[in-house]
Amino acid sequence: MxxxxxxxxxxxxxxxxxxTIYVCVTCRPPGEPDSPVRPGEILAAAxxxxxxxxxxxxRRMRCLGNCTRGASAAMRANGSWTYVFGGLDASSADxxxxxxRMLARAADGILPWRGRPTxxxxxxIARVPPIGFEEVDE
Numbered sequence: 387m388x389x390x391x392x393x394x395x396x397x398x399x400x401x402x403x404x405x406t407i408y409v410c411v412t413c414r415p416p417g418e419p420d421s422p423v424r425p426g427e428i429l430a431a432a433x434x435x436x437x438x439x440x441x442x443x444x445r446r447m448r449c450l451g452n453c454t455r456g457a458s459a460a461m462r463a464n465g466s467w468t469y470v471f472g473g474l475d476a477s478s479a480d481x482x483x484x485x486x487r488m489l490a491r492a493a494d495g496i497l498p499w500r501g502r503p504t505x506x507x508x509x510x511i512a513r514v515p516p517i518g519f520e521e522v523d524e
Contacts, residue, residue, distance in 0.1 A: 405463040405486035406443040409433055413456030425457040425475060432479035433459070442486045452511055461486045465516055466495035471509040478505040 413426035427446075434444045452458040455472030459482055462468040466489050474482070481503030489497045495516060499507070 404441050404443045405461065405490040406445060407433055407437070407482050407486050408445050408447050408450065408460045408462075410448070410450040410452070410456060410458045411446045412449050413453065413458060416454075416456075428476050429457045429459065429474055429478065432476035433482050436479040436483045440483060440487070441490070442483050455509075455511060458511070461489060461497075463490040463492075463495070466490070466492065467497070467516060468514040469497055469506075470511040470514070471506055472511045473509045474505060478509070481505040 409430035410426040411424060411430050413424065413429075415421050415423055415425060430444065430446045437444045450458045450460055450470065452470060452472045457474045458470065458472045459474055459478075460468055460470045461482065463486065469485070469489070471478075471482075482505075484503050485497060485506045488501065489495075492498060497506070497513075
């Protein structure tokens, strides 16, 4: 028989519902494949600091496959579309947090254009529908 600590399960469920930002930590400076500097790691650290005290989760990950437009990050909230952004830097951290919070509040799961921070307007790479999404022709 398996027992689940309800506090732990509740914390896990809350974390799963929280808006999440995934930051690529393997991005390198353009044209410098051997550089030890990792702009993505710098962005991840800045975004983690900006998220402190908020409901936003920040997760570091290896490669979002957007190498030519790094540093890159993706964001999602429970049931929402997923957004991928590129051309970011450490100064984009607050914009990522605000965007994730906007996405979490969006009733239709779509990040609103109006009020979206500028780095998330100019840096949009892709918008991916949620699992189970079906386009409705009207």
